[in-house]
Amino acid sequence: MGQSVLFVCLGNICRSPLAEAALRKECADSELNVIIDSAGTGDWHAGHPPDVRAQAVATKNDVEIGHLRGRQVTTLDFQHFDHMIALDNQNLQDLMARRPQNAVATLSLLFDHVAGRAGEDVFDPYYGDDDSFDETWTVVTEAAKNIRKMLEAGDNIPIPLKQR
Numbered sequence: 375m376g377q378s379v380l381f382v383c384l385g386n387i388c389r390s391p392l393a394e395a396a397l398r399k400e401c402a403d404s405e406l407n408v409i410i411d412s413a414g415t416g417d418w419h420a421g422h423p424p425d426v427r428a429q430a431v432a433t434k435n436d437v438e439i440g441h442l443r444g445r446q447v448t449t450l451d452f453q454h455f456d457h458m459i460a461l462d463n464q465n466l467q468d469l470m471a472r473r474p475q476n477a478v479a480t481l482s483l484l485f486d487h488v489a490g491r492a493g494e495d496v497f498d499p500y501y502g503d504d505d506s507f508d509e510t511w512t513v514v515t516e517a518a519k520n521i522r523k524m525l526e527a528g529d530n531i532p533i534p535l536k537q538r
Protein backbone atom coordinates (compact mmCIF):
# COMPACT_ATOMS: atom_id res chain seq x y z
CA MET A 375 0.00 0.00 0.00
CA GLY A 376 1.25 3.45 -0.83
CA GLN A 377 1.35 6.55 1.26
CA SER A 378 0.62 10.14 0.45
CA VAL A 379 2.12 13.46 1.48
CA LEU A 380 0.72 16.97 1.01
CA PHE A 381 3.01 19.96 1.62
CA VAL A 382 1.18 23.13 2.64
CA CYS A 383 2.37 26.76 2.62
CA LEU A 384 0.52 30.07 2.22
CA GLY A 385 0.45 30.74 -1.52
CA ASN A 386 1.48 27.35 -2.98
CA ILE A 387 3.84 29.11 -5.40
CA CYS A 388 7.17 29.18 -3.51
CA ARG A 389 7.87 26.86 -0.58
CA SER A 390 5.42 23.97 -0.91
CA PRO A 391 6.03 23.37 -4.66
CA LEU A 392 9.76 23.22 -3.86
CA ALA A 393 9.14 20.77 -1.00
CA GLU A 394 7.00 18.68 -3.36
CA ALA A 395 9.78 18.72 -5.98
CA ALA A 396 12.49 17.86 -3.44
CA LEU A 397 10.58 14.83 -2.15
CA ARG A 398 9.82 13.69 -5.70
CA LYS A 399 13.52 13.93 -6.49
CA GLU A 400 14.43 12.10 -3.30
CA CYS A 401 11.97 9.27 -4.02
CA ALA A 402 12.68 9.04 -7.76
CA ASP A 403 15.12 6.15 -7.42
CA SER A 404 13.16 4.28 -4.75
CA GLU A 405 10.55 1.55 -4.91
CA LEU A 406 8.23 3.72 -2.87
CA ASN A 407 4.67 4.00 -4.10
CA VAL A 408 4.06 7.50 -2.85
CA ILE A 409 1.70 10.28 -3.88
CA ILE A 410 3.17 13.75 -3.42
CA ASP A 411 1.28 17.02 -3.80
CA SER A 412 1.23 20.58 -2.46
CA ALA A 413 -1.39 23.23 -1.67
CA GLY A 414 -1.79 26.66 -0.09
CA THR A 415 -3.89 27.81 2.83
CA GLY A 416 -4.77 30.85 0.70
CA ASP A 417 -6.40 30.93 -2.74
CA TRP A 418 -4.76 34.02 -4.29
CA HIS A 419 -2.55 31.91 -6.53
CA ALA A 420 -5.00 29.13 -7.41
CA GLY A 421 -4.32 28.11 -11.00
CA HIS A 422 -0.99 29.96 -11.14
CA PRO A 423 2.38 28.34 -11.90
CA PRO A 424 5.10 28.55 -9.23
CA ASP A 425 6.98 31.84 -8.78
CA VAL A 426 9.62 32.17 -11.52
CA ARG A 427 12.35 32.28 -8.86
CA ALA A 428 11.13 28.95 -7.46
CA GLN A 429 11.08 27.51 -10.98
CA ALA A 430 14.66 28.72 -11.49
CA VAL A 431 16.01 27.14 -8.31
CA ALA A 432 14.25 23.86 -9.15
CA THR A 433 15.75 23.84 -12.65
CA LYS A 434 19.17 24.54 -11.15
CA ASN A 435 18.70 21.39 -9.07
CA ASP A 436 17.55 19.24 -12.01
CA VAL A 437 13.81 19.24 -11.37
CA GLU A 438 11.08 21.01 -13.31
CA ILE A 439 8.06 22.51 -11.57
CA GLY A 440 6.73 24.81 -14.31
CA HIS A 441 3.76 22.52 -14.97
CA LEU A 442 2.52 22.74 -11.36
CA ARG A 443 -0.50 24.93 -10.61
CA GLY A 444 -1.43 26.46 -7.29
CA ARG A 445 -4.46 25.21 -5.41
CA GLN A 446 -6.02 25.79 -2.01
CA VAL A 447 -6.22 23.10 0.67
CA THR A 448 -9.63 21.43 0.86
CA THR A 449 -11.41 19.58 3.66
CA LEU A 450 -11.10 16.37 1.63
CA ASP A 451 -7.31 16.66 1.71
CA PHE A 452 -7.46 15.76 5.41
CA GLN A 453 -9.09 12.45 4.49
CA HIS A 454 -7.11 11.70 1.35
CA PHE A 455 -3.58 12.32 2.57
CA ASP A 456 -1.68 10.32 5.18
CA HIS A 457 0.62 13.21 6.02
CA MET A 458 0.10 16.96 5.74
CA ILE A 459 3.32 18.87 6.28
CA ALA A 460 3.13 22.62 6.91
CA LEU A 461 6.00 24.91 6.00
CA ASP A 462 5.56 27.29 8.92
CA ASN A 463 3.67 27.61 12.19
CA GLN A 464 1.00 29.89 10.75
CA ASN A 465 0.26 27.33 8.02
CA LEU A 466 0.06 24.64 10.75
CA GLN A 467 -2.33 26.74 12.86
CA ASP A 468 -4.53 27.30 9.82
CA LEU A 469 -4.59 23.55 9.12
CA MET A 470 -5.44 22.73 12.73
CA ALA A 471 -8.31 25.20 12.59
CA ARG A 472 -9.69 23.53 9.45
CA ARG A 473 -9.06 19.93 10.45
CA PRO A 474 -12.38 18.02 10.25
CA GLN A 475 -13.42 15.37 12.79
CA ASN A 476 -12.84 12.56 10.32
CA ALA A 477 -9.32 13.65 9.38
CA VAL A 478 -6.81 10.85 8.86
CA ALA A 479 -3.78 12.97 7.98
CA THR A 480 -1.00 13.44 10.50
CA LEU A 481 -0.03 17.10 10.84
CA SER A 482 3.57 18.18 11.24
CA LEU A 483 5.93 21.01 10.40
CA LEU A 484 8.57 20.57 7.71
CA PHE A 485 11.27 21.35 10.27
CA ASP A 486 9.91 18.60 12.55
CA HIS A 487 11.60 16.34 9.99
CA VAL A 488 15.03 17.94 10.47
CA ALA A 489 16.90 16.87 13.60
CA GLY A 490 17.38 19.70 16.08
CA ARG A 491 15.08 22.12 14.26
CA ALA A 492 11.59 20.95 15.27
CA GLY A 493 9.14 23.81 15.58
CA GLU A 494 10.98 26.25 13.31
CA ASP A 495 9.44 28.11 10.36
CA VAL A 496 10.67 27.80 6.79
CA PHE A 497 11.32 31.46 5.90
CA ASP A 498 9.02 32.68 3.13
CA PRO A 499 11.31 33.49 0.17
CA TYR A 500 8.50 35.36 -1.59
CA TYR A 501 9.67 38.48 0.22
CA GLY A 502 13.36 37.62 -0.11
CA ASP A 503 16.02 37.56 -2.84
CA ASP A 504 17.32 34.73 -5.03
CA ASP A 505 19.53 33.48 -2.19
CA SER A 506 16.38 32.91 -0.13
CA PHE A 507 15.17 30.43 -2.74
CA ASP A 508 18.49 28.55 -2.60
CA GLU A 509 18.09 28.39 1.17
CA THR A 510 14.53 27.08 0.78
CA TRP A 511 15.80 24.36 -1.56
CA THR A 512 18.50 23.36 0.93
CA VAL A 513 16.09 22.95 3.83
CA VAL A 514 13.32 21.20 1.91
CA THR A 515 15.90 18.76 0.55
CA GLU A 516 17.22 18.04 4.03
CA ALA A 517 13.69 17.37 5.26
CA ALA A 518 12.85 15.29 2.17
CA LYS A 519 15.64 12.83 2.99
CA ASN A 520 14.13 12.20 6.41
CA ILE A 521 10.57 12.12 5.10
CA ARG A 522 11.68 9.46 2.62
CA LYS A 523 13.05 7.41 5.52
CA MET A 524 9.76 7.84 7.36
CA LEU A 525 7.86 6.59 4.31
CA GLU A 526 10.27 3.68 3.85
CA ALA A 527 9.70 2.70 7.47
CA GLY A 528 6.21 1.76 6.32
CA ASP A 529 2.54 2.45 6.66
CA ASN A 530 1.04 3.17 10.06
CA ILE A 531 4.36 4.05 11.58
CA PRO A 532 3.96 7.45 13.22
CA ILE A 533 6.19 10.36 12.34
CA PRO A 534 9.43 9.69 14.22
CA LEU A 535 9.96 13.28 15.19
CA LYS A 536 7.49 15.52 16.95
CA GLN A 537 3.95 15.12 15.69
CA ARG A 538 1.43 17.93 16.16
Ligand code: 4NP
Binds near residue numbers: 384385386498500
Ligand atom coordinates in the same frame (compact mmCIF):
# COMPACT_ATOMS: atom_id res chain seq x y z
P1 4NP B 1 4.55 30.63 -0.39
O1 4NP B 1 4.93 32.19 -0.58
O2 4NP B 1 3.55 30.56 0.74
O3 4NP B 1 5.85 30.00 -0.05
O4 4NP B 1 3.98 30.17 -1.71
C1 4NP B 1 3.98 33.20 -0.78
C2 4NP B 1 3.51 33.42 -2.05
C3 4NP B 1 2.61 34.44 -2.25
C4 4NP B 1 2.18 35.21 -1.20
C5 4NP B 1 2.64 34.96 0.08
C6 4NP B 1 3.55 33.96 0.28
N1 4NP B 1 1.26 36.28 -1.42
O5 4NP B 1 0.94 36.99 -0.45
O6 4NP B 1 0.80 36.46 -2.55
